[in-house]
Amino acid sequence: MAELKIPISAKDHMQGNADAPVILVEYGDYECPHCGRAYPMIKRVQKHFGAKLAFVFRNFPLNQIHPNAEAAAETAEFAAENGRFWEMHDAIFENQESLGLEVFLLLTEKLKLSSAGLRQALESNKYTSRVKSDFIGGARSGVNGTPTFFINGNRFDGAPEFDELVAEIDGRM
């Protein structure tokens, strides 16, 4: 069974408590339609388990087929540096139909962050290596496509559906 090779650390974006009995990791691509469908499902799973579940999101943009995926990931990293990762993560998925620089700038302004700052970060590839390192770590852990989930370090090979994911997480509680 494929296992998470990169341990969870302070560098990760995590919702919930690192001491939670179960940590769910998603490798995702903001432009991937399957990840878009998984996004509200994950919210339900988080609600279902409450404080017993922590959730980590890592980047796995397939840039050659999703031209906006890299910039989307870097936009979320830019927001992260300003302490707003999850708001941006959510906003990007909620606007998945219209991704592009214009939307990234708009969402940045909505979060009262500097759109000029974002523009500069994207142009200077400030977060490219961070995103790349997520990607390589994912590939080394057996991420073959998106979304790929790991439950307490073990790859979840079932369908990315609420019932299946909940059953699997229940088994680890």
Add this chain to the structure above:
Amino acid sequence: MANILPPGTVAPDFALHVTPDQKLSLTELRGRPVVMAFYPADWSPVCGDQMALYNELLPEFQKFNAELLGISVDGVWCHEAFTHDRHLHFPLLADFEPKGGVARKYGAYREADGICERALFVIDKTGKITWSYCSPVAVNPGAEGILQALEDLKK
């Protein structure tokens, strides 16, 4: 599943079309590691993901100075359209005539279906297979095995 060539075997040579007017042979790549990824068909959804993944990992393969080759029984024009559509930046070989001839030599041909297995081979710079893996045909084997095998070559 097929009995693919195991590690330790000398990789059978071949010369296959990579473009309508260009052929590539394995011996041309002597001196550097080669990753061969046999896959069933262009356009089928799982291969799409698999090839898209490898496409993104090209810089990583290049760190090992490795050459990645995709190979299926699809013809050159089909490969060309697929490459263009998916923005692939590595060669796809057409094991087209005789159909599956190279796949057969590697034990990676599905006689009943007339397509390649989803089989991976890592070949060292001397032309010897050092790692091979055959995945169930519907399962994307990913890249972790390849990356590990390339890393092991350095040892």
